Amino acid sequence: MATQLFEGKDHAAVYQKYRFSPQEAVQGVIFSYLEKKGAKSFQLAADVGCGTGQGTHFLAKRFEKVVATDISQAQIEEAKGAPHPPNISYQVCPAEKLPFPDRSVDFVMSLTAVHWFDLPPFMQEVNRILKPSGCVAFISCTLDVQIYYKNCTEKLTEIFREIHKPLLPYRDEKVKRVTDDYKFIFDSLPFQDKERVTDIVEKVPMTIAEVMGYIQSFSMYQKFLKAHPEEAKSLIQNTERRFLEVMGVSSRDTPVELGMRYVCVLGCKNS
Template identity: 35%
Template sequence: MAFPLYEEDKHVAAYLQYRVTPHELINKIMDFMGAKTQNKLNLAVDVGCGNGSGSVLLAPFFKQVVGTDISANQLELAQANNDCQNVSYRQSPAEELPFESGQVDLVTAMTAAHWFDRPRFLKEAERVLKPNGCLALLSYTMDMELEYGHATGALNAICKEFYAALLPFKNPCLGSSSSQIYLDMFESCTYPDKEWNGCHKIYRTATVNRYIGMVETFTSYQKLKKQDAAEAERLSEDIRNKLLAVMQVSSPDTELTMVVKYFYMLARKP
């Protein structure tokens, strides 16, 4: 990766606990690759793998999966939670992958490519991919929605209030739209066989506390927390109380539906 993030122990652990793993999109990737045979493909590389929660999803389809990341703390946690014999991890930047040219069947980055030096990463991905190898990049917008019967509309107004409060702390390298970053990469890709999906909704049962915990893993929230921990805590508590009030419940462990809006690009090297 172009620069290290998610290094602090508590942030690393929270990322593992709260982030949503998009197992539905793994099937989209494999369908695009045409891997509907009994024979596993050889090698997948999950770049910017973090805690490895995405890397292990690839294990059933490949003989070997290697997750790479620049963060030693993330990789330590990934290895500690790894129970797949064909998944391993290596520390390296996204722009300098430790693989020979033409060796890799799949290069993927799950909620990570926006942090890379993107022109260098795309060039490096092309180098390591085999002919007919695939590049799969996916992420999600930071505006999850909540569903809870009659309260759905009011809940999402409160969610927007939460995101607006964090907007001044957004990393400037992300620009105004994370999906636009990926669309730009898609459009710059010269492979003739490619696919873009700008919104694939993933639904997860969650609690109010889990939703709050997920937003607290955002780099914008972490920046606010470093600047003013008391204000960050106050913001979370205020949003939590407002959500509970419109739901007309008292427990933050009350379940609702969280909707995460993913987008992705898939491209096959000629």
């Protein structure tokens, strides 16, 4: 069964508010791959482990129907409650038991989620539901993050990385699948026709307040918060104060850019 770390309503609300959709670079890698593989059918896409749905929306522009699933009822409720295109529907279910007939899906995507799954049964499900010549894309942002602001980028990035030190004891073992740039995920995909891209870089416009919210959406921060609520809140407050001092500003709404490196495993089912 997939690891369940995003179950609480409060965590789901933070996730909905502060997580963001893949930008042009990630979308470009996915759709360029589909074009390269000669994808002809765009009837049905499945977004597995969709969370609160931010990553689902761009699929609706290309596919007639998108079904997004997640094991967390709270996450799905947040996704359903947010504005979304009419050709997207949401369902609660585990990644290892998907609600699709055999050979019925054209494209399976998982954004910042597949590393949490029980991979052998999940990969069996992917193989079962995909049509012949159907494709997959398993994407994750990495821990390689930079914060850009004028001439303060190096100092801000250093502060951001320091946040992880008190959170490390609360990091789940499966995060190693991210820190190895999805090599384990790549090796687990049972298709001969596959590739791994590890150098997708995007800059996401955010404010300092949104950066702090993004940090609070981390599963390891939420576990830290549950174990030591006062220390966790102090970590956020002190980090924000340090950011603002380095930048020489007082407003939490000061805009910055969050530089994210993504990895992506792509594959095509040839039979």
